[in-house]
Every structure is written in C-alpha cells, then in structure tokens.
Amino acid sequence: MTEKAGWTGRESATDDSSFEGHKFRIVLLGEASVGKSSLLRRFTENNFDDEYKQTIGSTFATKDVKVIDNSGVSRPVRLVIWDMGGQSTYRELRRQFMKGSAGAVIVYDVTRPETFMAMNTWFESFREVCSDAPVVICANKIDLESKRMVPPQPGLMLKNWFQSDYFETSAKVGTAVSDVFTRMAQIVLAKVISEHSPRI
Numbered sequence: 001m002t003e004k005a006g007w008t009g010r011e012s013a014t015d016d017s018s019f020e021g022h023k024f025r026i027v028l029l030g031e032a033s034v035g036k037s038s039l040l041r042r043f044t045e046n047n048f049d050d051e052y053k054q055t056i057g058s059t060f061a062t063k064d065v066k067v068i069d070n071s072g073v074s075r076p077v078r079l080v081i082w083d084m085g086g087q088s089t090y091r092e093l094r095r096q097f098m099k100g101s102a103g104a105v106i107v108y109d110v111t112r113p114e115t116f117m118a119m120n121t122w123f124e125s126f127r128e129v130c131s132d133a134p135v136v137i138c139a140n141k142i143d144l145e146s147k148r149m150v151p152p153q154p155g156l157m158l159k160n161w162f163q164s165d166y167f168e169t170s171a172k173v174g175t176a177v178s179d180v181f182t183r184m185a186q187i188v189l190a191k192v193i194s195e196h197s198p199r200i
Contacts, residue, residue, distance in 0.1 A: 019064070019076070019078055020076065021064075021075060021076030021077055021078060022075065022076070022077050022078070022189055022192065023077075023078040023080065024077065024078070024079055024080065024102035024103070024185070024188045024189075024192075025080045025082065025100065025101050025102055026079050026080070026081045026082070026101065026102060026103050026104065026105060026181070026184055026188075027081075027082045027084055027097060027098055027101045027103075027104045027105075027126070028040060028081060028082065028083045028084060028104075028105050028107065029084055029104050029105070029106045029107070029122045029125075029126060030106055030107035030108055030115065030118075030119075030122060030138075031108070031109070031112075031114070031115040031118050031122075032085070033109070034107045034108055034109040034112070034115050034140055034141075035107060035109060035140040035141055035171045036083050036084070036107050037059070037083050038140075038171035038172070039105075039107065039138065039140065039169065039171045039177055039180070040061055040081055040083050041061075041171070042171045042174055042177045043063060043081075043177050043178060043180075043181050044061040044062070044063045044081070045061075046174070048171055048172050048174075050172075059082075059083050060080060060081060060082045060083065061081055061083075062078060062079065062080050062081070063078075063079055063081070063181070064076060064077065064078050064079075065077050065079065065181070065182055065185050067182070067185045067186050067189050068186075069189060069190065069193060070190060070193070075189060077185045077188075077189055079181060079184070079185055081181070082097050082101075084097060084098075095125070095128075095129055098125075098126060098129040098130060099129055099130075100130075101126075101129075101130050101133055102133060102134075102188040102191075102192075103133050103134045103135065103136070103184050103187065103188050104126045104130070104133065104134075104135050104136070105135075105136045105138050105180060105181070105184060106119060106122050106123060106126070106135055106136070106137055106138065107138040107140050108137075108138070108139060108140065108150070108155075109140055109141050110139050110140065110141050110142055110144070110148045110149065110150045110168075111141055111144050111147040111148055111149055111150075112149070112150075113149050113150055116150045116154060116155075119137070119158055120161075123135060123162055133188075134164065134184070134187045134188060134191065135162055135164040136164055136165045136166075136167065136180055136183060136184050136187075137155060137158055137159055137162060137164050137165065137166045137167070138167055138169050138180055139152070139155045139166070139167070139168045139169065140169050140170070140171060141169075141170060141171075141172075142168045142169065142170050142175060143170035143172050143173050143175070152168065155168070165183055165187070167179055167180045167183070
C-alpha cells in the first residue's frame with residue numbers, strides 16, 4: 001500500500017477493492033525511543049526487536065480489526081498507522097503527516113520522566129493540526145518495573161487533562177498493545193458514524 005497525496009483520516013473502501021469497511025489514518029507520536037515503532041510492530045506483526053532502531057522520518061503499517069459499534073454490529077476497520085520520528089528535526093514533516101489524521105496515540109516511556117514531561121507539547125502540536133481528533137495516551141515499557149520512574153497517577157492526570165483514554169503497555173511482552181489500537185478504532189468509528197447520522 002502506498003500513501004497518496006490528499007489522503008485524509010477516512011477514505012471510502014473503493015480505494016481497495018479487497019476491503020469493505022472504514023479506513024482510518026492514525027499517527028503515533030512521542031519522544032524518540034519511547035517505543036512507538038515497537039508498539040506498531042507488536043500490534044501488526046506480533047514481534048519485538050530488542051535492538052533499538054531509530055525511525056528516520058516516518059514509516060507506516062496497516063492492520064484490519066473488527067469493531068463492535070454502538071448498535072452491536074461488527075464492522076471491519078482498517079487502521080493505517082503512521083510512526084512519526086520523535087526527533088525535533090522532523091517537526092515539519094510530522095505536521096504534514098498529521099493533517100487529516102483520524103486520531104493519535106501519544107506515547108511516553110515510564111522509565112524516562114522527561115518523555116512524560118513532553119506529552120503536553122505533543123498533544124498541543126497534534127491539536128494545532130487536528131483540532132477535534134481523538135487522542136489515546138500510552139504509558140509504555142511497564143515491563144521494566146524496577147526502572148519505572150513515572151507512576152500511574154500522573155498518567156491518569158493526563159487522561160483527565162487530555163480527555164482521552166489511558167493505557168499502560170509493554171511492547172516487549174505485548175501487554176495491552178492490542179487494546180490501545182482496538183480502542184482507537186472504536187473511538188474513530190463511533191465518531192464518523194455519529195457525524196454521518198441523520199439529524200432529527
């Protein structure tokens with residue numbers, strides 16, 4: 001699959017004749033080395049690589065999930081998830097890729113408080129481009145329990161501040177990784193269904 005100019009957060013299924021359902025672009029945001037690429041790989045391939053590889057610019061992967069909508073109907077959803085390099089040199093590139101996104105997963109590393117402190121900056125930069133798209137917070141690397149420096153309470157404060165869902169994850173062992181992206185799929189599907197429902 002290739003990215004096309006003007007691609008928005010939701011496109012009709014006619015772009016891919018083999019898929020009948022909703023398709024959404026989601027962006028992964030956060031400081032460098034918080035585990036964004038590892039979360040994406042765990043979700044899409046169910047693999048983990050111990051060796052850190054810096055994301056150069058951006059990369060993406062897709063995965064289809066089944067989502068139960070508010071009426072109890074199972075709907076196919078294709079997530080096109082873009083992994084944004086966390087380095088400041090990619091700031092303008094990230095803005096271009098954020099445009100039209102249906103939602104964002106913003107990640108921090110529970111062993112590095114500075115990545116938590118940067119969360120508001122990431123949230124605000126996403127809001128500048130996508131003013132009403134939903135956000136999910138991901139507190140990653142909880143498997144490193146002995147090195148954890150950011151407890152759950154600050155993350156829950158962010159949840160209230162951002163008005164978002166909050167998950168504690170480990171890309172290494174897979175804890176709650178599928179939950180993050182499945183929940184995002186539920187949120188963006190519900191939003192688009194609500195926006196296209198007839199008004200009474």
